[in-house]
Amino acid sequence: MSQRFAKTRSRFRRSFALSFLPCFLFASIAVFPQTRGPSPQDRLAEYKEKFDKEADPVHKAKALPKLGEAQISDFTRRATADDVIGAFLTLTTYRDEVRSTFDGLKATGNDAEKKPDGFKELQIHLRKALWELDRAASLVPTDRRTEFHGIHEELSRIHNELIGLLFPREPGRRKN
Numbered sequence: 001m002s003q004r005f006a007k008t009r010s011r012f013r014r015s016f017a018l019s020f021l022p023c024f025l026f027a028s029i030a031v032f033p034q035t036r037g038p039s040p041q042d043r044l045a046e047y048k049e050k051f052d053k054e055a056d057p058v059h060k061a062k063a064l065p066k067l068g069e070a071q072i073s074d075f076t077r078r079a080t081a082d083d084v085i086g087a088f089l090t091l092t093t094y095r096d097e098v099r100s101t102f103d104g105l106k107a108t109g110n111d112a113e114k115k116p117d118g119f120k121e122l123q124i125h126l127r128k129a130l131w132e133l134d135r136a137a138s139l140v141p142t143d144r145r146t147e148f149h150g151i152h153e154e155l156s157r158i159h160n161e162l163i164g165l166l167f168p169r170e171p172g173r174r175k176n
Contacts, residue, residue, distance in 0.1 A: 044070040051097065057104030061118035064101055065125040068094055072132045079139035088144065095151050098126065102158050112165035123162040130155055 047067035054060040071094040078087035105118050112119040133152055140148045 044074060057101065057108055058118035060101050061105055061122045064097065065121060067097070068125055068129055071097075072129055072136075076132070076136045076139065079136060084141055084144060088147065091148075091151055094129075095154060098122070098155060098158060102162070106165075112162075113168055116166055119162055119166055123159065123166060126155060126159040126162065130159060 044067075047063070047070050051060060051063045051067045054063055071090050075087045075090045075094070078084075078090065101122060105112075105122065108118075110117075110119075130152070133155070137145075137148065137152075
């Protein structure tokens, strides 16, 4: 009888522990969010230094997504805090870095369709960045919207040109 009671008790403890373990893990993550590590805004200087240090356009394009994500996050944070001048300084710096990276990639002479390294990373990052900027457009004051839309249009133009370089053939067209 005592053996049967011990097995039942052991099974009960095991099932109790397994059912409450996920709840405990979720609660610990919710209560201690500072253990997740530094945010991209905190690492902006580190990403900028790494980006500026790169000389190869392909490596620059691969370093840009982290820096760009931090810059767009900084733009959103500053625009929310009504620091419009700082927000636009960050955004114009970001645009200039995207433009210089794209021009550097084109200057390599690589065919983006056959060797997409760098082009692909920049295109994927720009797609996400444009989406984030669309979400942040409502934070921009009305007197600065034309400047914001000009930056957005230039980034869109670069994105569209990247798509054209990566996928130059028209679907459904026969080769001659």
